[in-house]
Amino acid sequence: MLRCGPRPPRPPAARRASSPHGAAGRSRCGGRRRAGASRPWSTTRAGRAAGCRARPGTPRAAPPAARPRRRRSLAPPDQAREHPRDEVALQPAQRGLGRDRSGRRVGSSTMPDQSSEWPPDMISRTSIHSYSGPPPGPGSEEMRAAISSARSCDSTSTMNHPRSGRWSRGAGVGGDRRGVRAAVADPGLRRRERLHADVLAALLQQRARPCRMKVKCASTSSGAHWSIGGRKRVVRLRAAAVVLEQQGTSAWSPPGVVGRVCRGPSPGERSRPELLDMESPRELRDRIAQANASGRTRQAYDPDMSPMDIARSAMLNEQELWRDMVRWSGGLVHEEDGLLMVAGPSRYLRVAIRMDDRVDGASTVRRVGEFFGSVRGRSHRARPRARRRRPRPGRTRRGLRAGRGPSGRWPFSSLPTDRRWSRISTCVACRHRNRSSTYGTVVAEANDDPASANARACCSTTGRSSRRTSPRSSPTSTTRRSRVR
């Protein structure tokens, strides 16, 4: 019968050689215990099955800090065997391992002849689970049993490690690499070997597939906390820490995507395209100014513009922006007595700008209210109403050919065509003379996307093609300037 009790003191050398962490390095009967696992051995189901009687006066287990820490020695079994339990536990491992033809050790911790020499109801307990049968031997056999149980989704064990930010530091959950190796080592390995990251990733992916079948929810905020089978259990995927550590990634990712690596630029390698290394406008301005001073260019640029001149130019430029927008989309522009009011087809495009400081605020608000009240809905009434129908491909094509929108309705820009006041290019991307500065083109160029060449080719086409591709932006709009001014 096994007995869990304090061991006699060991030599200091053996204590130093013990492993404080890890499934293989933890003592089987003591060590760290969870609060829920602090019941006396005789009160547990396994303990009753093993023949222990519950004593009513037995005090509960002392807190971990008060109990002496028992550590398993890594010394050879013949030297460190100082307790009968170890002596007994060593036997099945030695007998369970046979040798095949090549001389390699094979076998498992379960004994084929356990019914003859070992009591069938013997309950053993490792650091992470309890089971019926003969206790496994120390070393790799115990490790294999722990691995097989921890890898199975039916594992009822809970391995609680303190959350000390080791994930972010890439040091793993337990912090000791021996435990990590023990958790991911293949059962066929005879001794602990440090596996390569690829092997670890493959093992993790193999183990992650069956586990995902039972995972109900996953919270990756503090590591691998999974709720499996409806009951909350904590399964620490300790091997993930090794992979993350070797990859240098600070964030935790589920094992299925553990191979995704973010690599930074190596020395001498560019981290962004050269397009982003362009000259700043200030440097460009200075360079142009120097060129003007030397007379090498005809561009007129005055670097000594006063802030007032800049502000005035900016204000006039902004007013021109709203006028130009109404030229494109249709609407009303009204300028009178130092007040510019713009009413476009949408509510967003309704702007009033006070151009003269002599106009007081109260009169500005009153006049703006009158203007927007008078034009409310007028821009919408200006276009013929059409029934909302379900768009059909044929009708859409005919509608586009006729200048209507894709849904069959008349677009906002379907006011009577009059281009006397809007001499603008017919292509959206070519509103400027030499360079197209549309958003899509810029992004495509920044990403070295071959679509940028297509965008440039589109700019070189006539307005008819652009109208076909984007009917909403077709420049058929006009400004009802008969009302303006």
Add this chain to the structure above:
Amino acid sequence: MTLVSHGAAGVFYVATAERARRRGLGDALTRIAARAGFELGARVAWLGASELGADIYRRIGFSDLGTTIVEYDHRR
């Protein structure tokens, strides 16, 4: 978008989708738009910046010119 008038190049509607931020796209867009304005003969480039993107524009080379209060009315 760049609009050049009265000797000034206005840079408008520079925005980056939230999921595409922190990659320098807004920086590149602004630089390209401003350069286009200068190439079109503008004497100065200006833009209206929100508090979110003011640092980006200052890093490019823009300086503060003034503050404008914009009121949006969303009443129906």
